[in-house]
Amino acid sequence: MNPLLSIENLSVGFPSSRGLVKAVADVSFTIGPGETLALVGESGSGKSTAALALTGLLPRSARPQVTGRALFGGRDLLALGAQALRRVRGNSVGMIFQDPSTALNPVFTIGQQIAEPLQIHLGLSWARAQERAVELLTLVRVAEPERRLAQYPHNLSGGMRQRVMIAIALACKPSLLIADEPTTALDVTVQAQVLRLIADLKAAIGMSVLLITHDLGVVWETADRVIVMYAGRKVEDGPVEAILGLPQHPYTMGLLRAARKDGPDGRLAEIPGMVPSPNALPPGCAFEPRCALASVRCRDGRPPFIALGAGHSAACIRAGDGTAP
Amino acid sequence: MTLLAATGLTKHYQISRGFGPASVVQALTEVSFTLDAGETLAIVGESGCGKSTLARCVAGLVEATSGTLALSGEPAADLLKRDRMRFHRSIQMVFQDPYASVNPRRKVGDTVADGLRLHHIVPRAQRRAKVLELLGRVGLAAEHMARYPHELSGGQRQRVAIARALAVDPSVIVCDEPVSALDVSVQAQVMNLLADVQRERNVAYLFISHDLALVQHIAHRIAVMYLGQIVEIGSAAAFKRRLTHPYSQSLFAAAPRIGGTREALVPPLEGEMPSPIDPPSGCRFHTRCPHAVPRCAAEAPALRDVDGRLVRCHLAESITAAATEAAV
Numbered sequence: 001m002n003p004l005l006s007i008e009n010l011s012v013g014f015p016s017s018r019g020l021v022k023a024v025a026d027v028s029f030t031i032g033p034g035e036t037l038a039l040v041g042e043s044g045s046g047k048s049t050a051a052l053a054l055t056g057l058l059p060r061s062a063r064p065q066v067t068g069r070a071l072f073g074g075r076d077l078l079a080l081g082a083q084a085l086r087r088v089r090g091n092s093v094g095m096i097f098q099d100p101s102t103a104l105n106p107v108f109t110i111g112q113q114i115a116e117p118l119q120i121h122l123g124l125s126w127a128r129a130q131e132r133a134v135e136l137l138t139l140v141r142v143a144e145p146e147r148r149l150a151q152y153p154h155n156l157s158g159g160m161r162q163r164v165m166i167a168i169a170l171a172c173k174p175s176l177l178i179a180d181e182p183t184t185a186l187d188v189t190v191q192a193q194v195l196r197l198i199a200d201l202k203a204a205i206g207m208s209v210l211l212i213t214h215d216l217g218v219v220w221e222t223a224d225r226v227i228v229m230y231a232g233r234k235v236e237d238g239p240v241e242a243i244l245g246l247p248q249h250p251y252t253m254g255l256l257r258a259a260r261k262d263g264p265d266g267r268l269a270e271i272p273g274m275v276p277s278p279n280a281l282p283p284g285c286a287f288e289p290r291c292a293l294a295s296v297r298c299r300d301g302r303p304p305f306i307a308l309g310a311g312h313s314a315a316c317i318r319a320g321d322g323t324a325p
Numbered sequence: 326m327t328l329l330a331a332t333g334l335t336k337h338y339q340i341s342r343g344f345g346p347a348s349v350v351q352a353l354t355e356v357s358f359t360l361d362a363g364e365t366l367a368i369v370g371e372s373g374c375g376k377s378t379l380a381r382c383v384a385g386l387v388e389a390t391s392g393t394l395a396l397s398g399e400p401a402a403d404l405l406k407r408d409r410m411r412f413h414r415s416i417q418m419v420f421q422d423p424y425a426s427v428n429p430r431r432k433v434g435d436t437v438a439d440g441l442r443l444h445h446i447v448p449r450a451q452r453r454a455k456v457l458e459l460l461g462r463v464g465l466a467a468e469h470m471a472r473y474p475h476e477l478s479g480g481q482r483q484r485v486a487i488a489r490a491l492a493v494d495p496s497v498i499v500c501d502e503p504v505s506a507l508d509v510s511v512q513a514q515v516m517n518l519l520a521d522v523q524r525e526r527n528v529a530y531l532f533i534s535h536d537l538a539l540v541q542h543i544a545h546r547i548a549v550m551y552l553g554q555i556v557e558i559g560s561a562a563a564f565k566r567r568l569t570h571p572y573s574q575s576l577f578a579a580a581p582r583i584g585g586t587r588e589a590l591v592p593p594l595e596g597e598m599p600s601p602i603d604p605p606s607g608c609r610f611h612t613r614c615p616h617a618v619p620r621c622a623a624e625a626p627a628l629r630d631v632d633g634r635l636v637r638c639h640l641a642e643s644i645t646a647a648a649t650e651a652a653v
Contacts, residue, residue, distance in 0.1 A: 187371035217581030270513035
């Protein structure tokens with residue numbers, strides 16, 4: 001099966017007074033049709049930067065230097081001009097962000113904001129766009145959709161705003177939805193509703209989802225495949241059952257133990273230390289200074305990706321040798 | 326022994342919307358609990374349940390509308406009037422967002438020294454040594470003393486906030502979601518630091534959180550709040566055995582769990598929390614409760630003893646029996 005999106009050697013650097021800071025380095029992955037791929041990592045892992053680079057949404061003032069290829073529908077997204085990219089965004093690629101209160105425009109009504117992509121990308125008339133907006137709000141299970149059209153974002157709760165964001169993202173029936181921490185700002189019961197909604201809509205429209213998150217519980221419940229990122233690089237890649245069932249990279253193992261919120265004597269399993277700054281990366285494996293399993297060999301150079309079968313691979317010299325606990 | 330006792334704490338906020346009568350936000354309604362020395366009581370709930378208002382009432386940052394708070398048997402209201410400094414020396418607070426709660430224009434050492442200075446904890450000559458000791462206790466080095474908060478990571482900033490709270494040697498620390506703004510790997514570091522400090526100093530924590538799974542692991546006792554009321558309160562052991570209030574069950578089931586079944590056992594809650602301006606009649610949860618019967622809308626349930634904990638539900642016995650059966 002041909003992948004819907006194929007990322008090859010994506011790198012993103014930002015010039016700074018201390019030289020080029022690499023936020024994303026040499027990341028490759030694919031997303032199949034109808035597949036949900038989770039991009040997992042902590043702050044500074046480069047997961048959001050990678051997604052923004054794909055859609056050309058990195059702030060131009062930061063003068064990002066993006067290299068690599070992102071093949072989507074036979075075209076390289078990274079080589080498209082602003083005009084062509086704008087036709088892709090909102091049309092075949094929809095996006096939702098972490099904070100729906102900043103992603104929506106506070107001075108336009110919900111109706112205006114949902115109608116905009118319908119008019120621009122599908123050429124619908126205003127009246128027809130309003131009808132379609134009501135259908136979309138019904139689809140994302142917003143109560144009283146007709147009344148909502150005339151309301152402003154501040155009239156809605158956080159969960160409701162995220163539903164509106166989803167309605168906007170899905171307006172043109174995209175084949176790919178990029179969801180950057182879509183439920184992080186929401187309460188757990190609302191999170192459950194929104195995740196279920198995304199899963200249902202994904203099945204109904206047949207789209208693929210690129211889910212960016214730090215929450216391994218959310219990954220388990222929604223993703224088919226997982227990519228774990230650390231300090232701008234991919235460290236592990238594989239099916240969700242393998243990554244969360246039998247992780248092979250020590251960083252993934254640490255994240256998993258921390259996420260289980262368990263440990264002896266009322267304590268929790270922690271990963272010591274902190275994420276290195278992107279302009280002061282250790283010479284070998286970036287995780288080596290925090291790794292309990294590290295040896296001198298880990299400082300010798302960047303660890304290779306070791307294939308472990310069934311689409312599972314990890315960038316650790318110990319991966320698959322049975323020494324992992 | 327009981328260090329802190331809240332009895333019927335209630336906080337109402339008047340809000341006026343231009344013309345017309347003012348409406349009343351019932352942020353906190355008749356909340357009662359006790360906290361022993363060296364104990365962790367977790368308060369769990371979602372946005373708008375009143376948990377942060379409760380934290381602020383206990384820390385003396387807002388005044389309760391009615392109800393009493395007693396510190397070692399002494400009414401807090403009296404203490405606040407007579408010897409405000411002593412009250413704040415006994416109860417300190419650590420906030421959720423260390424980016425907002427630590428002054429960005431002051432060096433870390435000065436932030437930690439403030440409490441020592443204001444409360445005359447140590448003579449001036451020993452202040453520096455004491456700050457170093459406190460920073461060392463929370464896992465920061467001497468070099469951090471002269472740093473500004475922007476030079477630190479989120480986890481390090483939260484350590485500064487903890488050092489500042491510890492400076493006056495309080496008997497209670499109110500922790501308002503102290504790790505929810507931090508990365509997962511760092512969350513565990515800060516939680517373990519709090520656990521170690523408690524063991525050494527016998528300090529009590531009122532731990533505000535939205536994460537029922539986390540507090541079942543770290544707290545001694547747990548209270549679940551919904552729309553300004555406690556709906557279930559008991560020992561962590563009782564909570565781990567089973568949850569008896571339908572809201573506690575939904576809250577726990579809604580949090581995604583690794584390795585769990587991908588289909589929810591308890592159906593996800595529909596809708597959102599009603600407004601605390603005009604809370605539902607009877608049981609405040611009846612509008613979203615999967616078990617609700619007509620009695621729930623008519624008659625407000627009281628907290629009562631069921632299965633070794635207090636629970637605010639008319640149907641607690643039958644729901645508990647069903648939950649036990651499902652587990653078997």
